[in-house]
Amino acid sequence: MNEPATFVIRRQGTTESYPCQVDWLEESHFLQVEELQAYILDTLPCKDLYFPLTPAEIRNILSGKAGQALGAFVEDQLIAFGAVYFPKDNGDNLGRDIGLPAPELRQVVHLEAFFVHPAYRGNRLQTKMGKLLLQQVLLGKEYRHLCATVMPANVPGIVDKFAQKMKIVALKQKYNNSWRYIFYRDLWTEELFQAWETIPVPSLDLCRQLTLLNQGHQGTGYRKTGTGLEILYSKKSN
Numbered sequence: 413m414n415e416p417a418t419f420v421i422r423r424q425g426t427t428e429s430y431p432c433q434v435d436w437l438e439e440s441h442f443l444q445v446e447e448l449q450a451y452i453l454d455t456l457p458c459k460d461l462y463f464p465l466t467p468a469e470i471r472n473i474l475s476g477k478a479g480q481a482l483g484a485f486v487e488d489q490l491i492a493f494g495a496v497y498f499p500k501d502n503g504d505n506l507g508r509d510i511g512l513p514a515p516e517l518r519q520v521v522h523l524e525a526f527f528v529h530p531a532y533r534g535n536r537l538q539t540k541m542g543k544l545l546l547q548q549v550l551l552g553k554e555y556r557h558l559c560a561t562v563m564p565a566n567v568p569g570i571v572d573k574f575a576q577k578m579k580i581v582a583l584k585q586k587y588n589n590s591w592r593y594i595f596y597r598d599l600w601t602e603e604l605f606q607a608w609e610t611i612p613v614p615s616l617d618l619c620r621q622l623t624l625l626n627q628g629h630q631g632t633g634y635r636k637t638g639t640g641l642e643i644l645y646s647k648k649s650n
């Protein structure tokens with residue numbers, strides 16, 4: 413395992429800085445993770461934004477068998493959680509949603525779940541912890557296809573996936589038939605994406621995005637507007 417990190421972070425509504433220790437999590441952290449996730453769900457303005465991990469999924473990831481998890485601690489209190497998940501042959505492997513050939517499904521890794529205590533949001537912890545998780549995944553050389561789902565209304569989730577050099581390759585109804593972008597990145601090949609034109613589409617305009625994705629466009633970036641996000645769609649030039 414690579415070395416955990418220490419960050420200095422701000423608490424919302426204060427100017428004070430706090431040292432924040434990032435560590436690999438184990439089964440002994442189960443209750444803290446469950447409690448933090450329950451608090452996050454309680455305080456979410458829109459419950460659809462985050463589809464929670466089940467207790468069995470949390471245990472599976474913490475055991476190290478099906479994934480790896482990082483926790484961020486301030487004064488020994490867990491304030492952020494992030495995980496990667498190795499779906500292997502399981503039915504929830506997102507590689508199937510994007511048409512990966514069967515032999516490559518075992519090389520799929522999901523950026524699975526992230527949540528940050530509301531008091532410590534605004535420090536880009538999701539992106540910082542995601543980068544540490546991906547560094548660890550790359551050391552293993554076992555996983556090539558990075559996938560993630562994000563709800564179109566989840567602005568920080570979208571911003572984070574583009575920061576991890578991922579692209580939107582599909583838009584599908586997933587959990588409870590709720591719409592999700594499927595983000596993808598080939599971890600072994602840095603793709604040089606040259607596009608002729610870029611088409612901005614509001615992230616909540618699902619119909620237009622489905623049309624563009626069906627025509628072979630991919631979501632390759634975003635720009636912030638006063639009211640939300642526009643996704644930038646482009647088609648690869650030959």
Ligand SMILES: CC(C)(COP(=O)(O)OP(=O)(O)OC[C@H]1O[C@@H](n2cnc3c(N)ncnc32)[C@H](O)[C@@H]1OP(=O)(O)O)[C@@H](O)C(=O)NCCC(=O)NCCS
Pocket residue numbers: 452456461462525526527528529532533534535536537538539561562563566567568569571572640
């Ligand atoms: C998603 C989550 C983990 C992000 O927390 P975080 O790492 O503290 O993220 P930040 O608040 O630092 O925001 C990251 C980026 O999103 C932007 N952002 C956040 N909320 C935003 C909003 N409502 N509108 C526009 N931009 C927003 C920030 O400005 C920042 O962009 P920048 O890097 O260009 O400055 C946190 O919001 C959370 O726990 N949400 C509930 C659970 C969840 O939705 N998990 C993710 C599922 S994909």
